[in-house]
Amino acid sequence: MTTKVPDQRGRYGQFGGKYVPETVMYALEELESSLNDAMKSEEFIAHYHEELKKYSGRPTPITHAENLSSRLGGAQIYLKREDLNHTGAHKLNNAIGQALLAVRMGKEKIVAETGAGQHGVAAATVAARYGLECKVFMGEEDIRRQELNVFRMKLLGAEVVPVSSGSKTLKDATNEAIRYWVSNVEDTFYLIGSVVGPHPYPKMVRDFQRVIGDESRTQMETPNKIIACVGGGSNAMGMFYPYLEEDVDLIGVEASGKGIHTGKHAATLSEGRLGVIHGSITYLLQNETGQIQEPYSISAGLDYPGIGPEHAYLSETGRVTYKGITDQEALDALEILSEEEGIIPAIESAHALAEAIKQAPELPSSDVILVCLSGRGDKDVHTIMEHLGGEVDE
Amino acid sequence: MNKRFKEHVDGKKDLFIPFITAGDPNPESTIDLAIMLQEEGANAIELGIPYSDPLADGPVIQRASERALKNGMSLEKAMDLVPKMREKGLQIPVIIFTYYNLLLQLGEERFFALVRKNNVDGLLVPDLPYEESEEWRESCEKNETALISLVAPTTSEERLKKIANEATGFLYCVSSLGVTGTRSHFGSPVFTFLERVKKHSNVPVAVGFGVSSPEHVKELKDYCDGVIVGSAIIRQVESQVDALQNKELQKDAIEQIRAYVRDLVAPFEKSKIHS
Numbered sequence: 223m224t225t226k227v228p229d230q231r232g233r234y235g236q237f238g239g240k241y242v243p244e245t246v247m248y249a250l251e252e253l254e255s256s257l258n259d260a261m262k263s264e265e266f267i268a269h270y271h272e273e274l275k276k277y278s279g280r281p282t283p284i285t286h287a288e289n290l291s292s293r294l295g296g297a298q299i300y301l302k303r304e305d306l307n308h309t310g311a312h313k314l315n316n317a318i319g320q321a322l323l324a325v326r327m328g329k330e331k332i333v334a335e336t337g338a339g340q341h342g343v344a345a346a347t348v349a350a351r352y353g354l355e356c357k358v359f360m361g362e363e364d365i366r367r368q369e370l371n372v373f374r375m376k377l378l379g380a381e382v383v384p385v386s387s388g389s390k391t392l393k394d395a396t397n398e399a400i401r402y403w404v405s406n407v408e409d410t411f412y413l414i415g416s417v418v419g420p421h422p423y424p425k426m427v428r429d430f431q432r433v434i435g436d437e438s439r440t441q442m443e444t445p446n447k448i449i450a451c452v453g454g455g456s457n458a459m460g461m462f463y464p465y466l467e468e469d470v471d472l473i474g475v476e477a478s479g480k481g482i483h484t485g486k487h488a489a490t491l492s493e494g495r496l497g498v499i500h501g502s503i504t505y506l507l508q509n510e511t512g513q514i515q516e517p518y519s520i521s522a523g524l525d526y527p528g529i530g531p532e533h534a535y536l537s538e539t540g541r542v543t544y545k546g547i548t549d550q551e552a553l554d555a556l557e558i559l560s561e562e563e564g565i566i567p568a569i570e571s572a573h574a575l576a577e578a579i580k581q582a583p584e585l586p587s588s589d590v591i592l593v594c595l596s597g598r599g600d601k602d603v604h605t606i607m608e609h610l611g612g613e614v615d616e
Numbered sequence: 617m618n619k620r621f622k623e624h625v626d627g628k629k630d631l632f633i634p635f636i637t638a639g640d641p642n643p644e645s646t647i648d649l650a651i652m653l654q655e656e657g658a659n660a661i662e663l664g665i666p667y668s669d670p671l672a673d674g675p676v677i678q679r680a681s682e683r684a685l686k687n688g689m690s691l692e693k694a695m696d697l698v699p700k701m702r703e704k705g706l707q708i709p710v711i712i713f714t715y716y717n718l719l720l721q722l723g724e725e726r727f728f729a730l731v732r733k734n735n736v737d738g739l740l741v742p743d744l745p746y747e748e749s750e751e752w753r754e755s756c757e758k759n760e761t762a763l764i765s766l767v768a769p770t771t772s773e774e775r776l777k778k779i780a781n782e783a784t785g786f787l788y789c790v791s792s793l794g795v796t797g798t799r800s801h802f803g804s805p806v807f808t809f810l811e812r813v814k815k816h817s818n819v820p821v822a823v824g825f826g827v828s829s830p831e832h833v834k835e836l837k838d839y840c841d842g843v844i845v846g847s848a849i850i851r852q853v854e855s856q857v858d859a860l861q862n863k864e865l866q867k868d869a870i871e872q873i874r875a876y877v878r879d880l881v882a883p884f885e886k887s888k889i890h891s
């Protein structure tokens with residue numbers, strides 16, 4: 223059995239904690255006590271679930287991928303359809319929860335980081351809905367790659383702040399969001415996008431994402447395997463958490479990018495070492511002396527040099543197994559699902575699907591694999607077009 | 617207690633504690649800057665270790681970090697600069713200012729071996745708050761190394777008491793919310809904060825983050841025991857970056873920075889004990 227984590231200090235075994243400048247300690251204390259208070263409030267919980275239902279469109283269904291399963295000729299593949307959430311990914315579950323908490327705490331502004339722009343869009347969306355001012359920090363490199371999401375955020379009334387420090391991507395956007403937060407802790411809520419950051423962020427985001435797994439449990443019998451992709455790890459944590467005590471194989475999928483041997487990957491658990499990133503002890507990609515390294519994946523959402531501390535813990539205890547999927551395998555899976563089921567998944571989610579496609583043929587047809595389809599692929603069409611070139615034209 | 621802290625910091629007023637980034641723009645300049653700063657009355661030096669992700673730092677120190685990293689500076693190499701400073705006459709304490717990840721990767725044992733071998737005197741880890749620092753506190757004590765703690769205006773009374781109670785070396789007061797960098801002026805909230813800290817502290821109280829003009833020093837000196845100056849000096853280094861890397865111009869560049877520093881700390885009117 224797994225012990226209850228995190229402990230009082232925000233530790234998941236040796237992982238987690240609060241490695242932040244003194245200036246933000248007060249904000250974390252304030253957040254923790256407000257969060258505990260809110261989670262005990264029936265009114266707050268009811269409001270959160272009401273918004274999930276009437277604004278985001280939950281519960282999301284589970285779809286049996288029948289054509290895909292029979293093509294593979296093994297286990298039956300089912301999809302938890304987080305792509306059907308408002309704004310097209312699981313990210314909104316968490317954004318709604320945190321924004322409602324921000325309002326409850328009397329904060330008027332939120333700040334967020336974004337890589338591909340999915341979390342930025344979710345943050346901008348809830349800011350509009352709940353009347354908050356919103357600043358989204360985004361690396362200059364990502365702004366260039368994700369024009370459409372930048373426009374979306376602006377349309378939703380958010381200010382997108384270009385980040386030119388460091389490598390100009392997600393980790394730097396996160397640094398900059400934290401720096402901004404440090405300077406404005408009194409009226410600003412930092413709305414983090416995954417199960418990362420200092421305690422209580424990883425726990426809070428997990429608790430706002432666990433609706434994925436909680437719903438699944440009421441929608442189907444416990445499957446044999448559950449597979450989810452892992453960037454920071456929020457959709458996977460939300461999917462796995464309610465199943466930790468059940469008899470089911472849990473598999474997290476990291477991005478192997480162009481292949482581990484090329485050095486161009488985001489395989490934090492298999493290639494990273496213990497260290498501190500964004501306020502938490504976990505595994506991260508770094509050089510020998512401890513400088514954080516830039517990860518690579520075709521999917522901007524998996525392109526993070528760290529991983530949530532609870533995943534590091536679940537990997538160490540062996541409760542969850544972590545695998546790697548390459549760009550190419552993910553793209554192939556994306557094409558197959560599009561053709562077979564008429565669902566274009568996000569490239570992130572296609573990583574989880576690719577692992578299911580690998581494993582299904584080895585299993586009897588009575589077995590069931592549940593895949594967390596964390597988001598839809600609309601945002602990726604441009605990237606997919608570049609990579610598939612002329613093949614799907616006409 | 618660490619002997620260099622005892623001699624140069626403890627019980628003293630008008631402390632001047634400059635921060636420089638190791639290896640910015642090259643190791644030779646770092647050594648010469650340290651010597652010059654001692655000559656201008658520095659009571660201790662904070663030697664900043666460049667990091668890829670300096671969360672608590674503003675743009676000026678970020679850029680210094682990038683310059684130093686480009687030249688391959690690391691925690692270990694920075695610590696190896698200290699004996700070279702001592703050879704040239706540096707007597708004041710050297711405090712290693714490093715983000716926690718770099719320290720974790722080097723490892724506690726190796727770090728303290730270098731501390732002993734190279735005569736390092738203090739450690740400051742901006743992302744290691746009180747709650748996470750117990751182990752390091754103990755090993756610093758064992759190795760006669762001051763572990764410099766930070767307190768901020770947002771630090772609660774209860775935390776402030778705990779932190780002040782165990783403070784060694786000096787207590788670093790973050791002048792205001794935000795990251796390192798320059799600010800236009802201080803003002804009464806800072807003074808109130810400093811008075812609050814002084815009430816609890818048994819070690820000198822120094823204020824940092826944004827100190828960048830003689831007016832600041834004048835404004836602050838009656839409310840604290842000293843100032844920490846980082847970005848303002850680094851900005852001078854930045855303006856001399858090319859000269860510092862040119863053998864013929866290097867000396868002159870150091871003199872230019874010296875003139876700036878001398879002016880900055882003039883309100884302290886300290887007798888130049890080291891010059």
Ligand SMILES: Cc1ncc(COP(=O)(O)O)c(C=O)c1O
Nearest residue numbers: 453454455456457523570596597
């Ligand atoms: C659709 C989708 N899936 C997965 C992720 C990865 O994040 P996490 O690991 O937190 O679920 C992202 C991040 O942007 C995403 O947009």
